[in-house]
Amino acid sequence: GENVEQHPSTLSVQEGDSAVIKCTYSDSASNYFPWYKQELGKRPQLIIDIRSNVGEKKDQRIAVTLNKTAKHFSLHITETQPEDSAVYFCAASIKGNNRLAFGKGNQVVVIP
C-alpha cells in the first residue's frame, strides 16, 4: 500500500524565516496531494493542495511543489509568524484516488 513519509519530524524556525517540510510517497498512481494544519487542541484543516498535473501552487505565504518523477512534494511557508506554529500533515490519494494516506506529521515551532 501507499507509504507517505514526512521529514523532519520537528522544525523550529525564527519568526520571519522560511520553513520547508518534505514528504515522499510510494504509489505512482497517486494524483492528489493535500497539506493539513492542526493547531493545538483543534482538528486538522486543509490549507493547500496540489494535483499531479501541476508542479507548483501558491497561496499567499504558503506554497506546495510536486516532483512526480522523484515522488516527493514539499510545503513552503515564507515569512513565518507565531500563528504558523502547528502540526502539519501531508497526504497522498490512494485506493483509486478515493481516499487519503497521511504522513506522520511535522511539528513546526515559530520562535518569536
Place this chain on the structure above:
Amino acid sequence: ETGVTQTPRHLVMGMTNKKSLKCEQHLGHNAMYWYKQSAKKPLELMFVYNFKEQTENNSVPSRFSPECPNSSHLFLHLHTLQPEDSALYLCASSQGAESYTFGSGTRLTVV
C-alpha cells in the same frame, strides 16, 4: 462548524464504563472514518465506512465497536477501555480524496 459534528467534545470514563462517541456529517459524503490521535503521535486510521458498510478495520481491539446506521451518522461504542486508550478521537468524512473533512474530535480520558 465544518459540516462534521462530533459529540461529546470531552469525555472522562472509568475502565468499566460503556460510552459512545457520535459523529454526524451534513456534507452528502459517502465515506466516514474514525481516527485515533494520541499525544505526539500520528493519525491512526481505525475504521472506514463506505455507504454505511465497513470496508476497513485496522486491527482495532474489540473494545472499540463502530456502528454506521446510515451515510450521515457514525458511532464508536466504547467498553472496558484501558488508560492507554486515552486520546483524541477524530471523525472524518469524504466524497473522494479531495473532500476530506475532519470533525473537531472527542478528547477521551480513561481513568
